[in-house]
Amino acid sequence: MFNRALFCGILPGTGNMADTHNKTTERSPGETIAPRLRFAPSPTGHLHVGGARTALYNWLYARGRGGSFVLRIEDTDLARSTDESIRQIISSLVWLGLDWDEGPGVGGDHGPYRQTERMHIYEETVKALLASGKAYRCYCSPDELEHEREKARAAGQPLVYGGRCRALSPEEEQSLQTEGRDAVIRLRTPDTGSTIVPDLIKGDVEFENVNIGDFIIVRSSGVPTYNFAVAVDDASMGITHVIRGDDHLPNTPRQLMLFEAMGKKPPAYGHLSLILGPDRTPLSKRHGASSIEEFISRGYVREALCNYLALMGWSLDGETTFFSMDEMVEKFSLERVGSTAAAFDNDKLLWMNGHYIREMEENELAKRIELFLQDTELAALHGHAGTPTISALVPLVQEKMKTLADFVDYTDFFFLPLVFEEKALVKLEKDEKAAAVLAAAQNVIESVEPYDAETLDAALRAAAERMEIKLGKFLQPIRIAVSGKTITPGMFETLAMLGREISAARLDAAIKLLSPS
């Protein structure tokens, strides 16, 4: 596990690194403790691929080492957080198969798991920090702060708080208060030296303390800021490993300072490089699907998404491509996580999705399709009024499908009125032999006995041979006539599934369509 020595002496001379009071992190020499990981999304939108990958890595690490996976909702941004987001994030996590041991819906010993419900814990910590002088009230207005930043920018200085309110006398505080000024609470941080973040993925990263400054831990509204809430929660929840996005790396020294001030041992950190769009610019809406919900609605399966996401930054050996969830759990390690930002490649995901669909048990695939079609108009049509069921159709299209949505494109003509695709119609009309082929096919279909794929196969092949037309060319007009498309499942299976009556009727309609009248 992680090296305790790494965490000592981060802020020389600013107090002891006291042991945490949490039982789960106490251990005797040589004994390893069960890791506690967490995923802590802020509910300000959907779960995106980046967040999903972060959640996955935390989950894999916890599951692979007999640890716990905690879900915590970071909703201290009151203006942007919504319950709807929480609902969506949770449903995406459930869909991905990333279950949590503690958190919303399941409870746990370290709750509550929503930061807005943990205010009393933050208040208590602030009180202690204030009492010990490790934190202080600051009365500077946002305007004053902004001017300060502008000046610093002009002077080429780091944009940090100058410390005006750092050493206010009780009288000065009193007078600022009577002036009606609001106060925020800042952490007193070292002016000199540096803070080293021992990162499991990037190695030691050093930050000069002068570039950090006394940062705000409690807003004038009394709501704690992100950095503060995170540190308090990670400490009180006994989190041992924090795996999160690269964007948090500059926050980490601040959180380390907070742990120091609280006298708690910080977790080990691992920062993942961000996922970029296909053009290597930051992933955004204009890149198409980026939320898990979108991938679900486009017919992706969880196995493919998890597998693909796992490989966005992690590899076992550079050769192995497919991993079941169990294999990922078994093989995943932070040592094998790379530090280069990965660009999202839709083609590869699509290919992988097709792979998992092909590998799936027919019954399972049928279930997935059913679920996917839920609440669509098509759902009601399957298996009714003589139309084939999803399970009956699966064997015909499984090999071709790349997404669950493809099922619809390949099979809708089985239960919807025939509609010709423009391209197909043109092709049919341009084929001089189409009329003759259709007539021959009509003959076969009406007479063949029994009416099944195998018999149709033999009979149609024979007909093609008689007419001296290559099978592929012979079948194409028939394909278009019965499906309206140029691409369908195997022709014999399709005709069999469609039934003699409908096949004959559609052939008939096509023949009439072609005959000059």
Place this chain on the structure above:
RNA sequence: GCCCCCAUCGUCUAGUGGCCUAGGACACCGCCCUUUCAAGGCGGCGGCGGGGAUUCGAAUUCCCCUGGGGGCACCA
């Protein structure tokens, strides 16, 4: 402006000083198979950002540059 991270085929990556004339996968291009489309098989195209330094030897170590990304909020 200041701070930090990153840098191997178009993309995801393997590679931790000689096993590298740099390996695999997606995509792309051929060919094969074939009932259309897929799938599958075989083959091909294609890369260590640039410059120094260390070394007998560098994709691998160090420095500089360049490029990309992140952060510097009473956002998370």
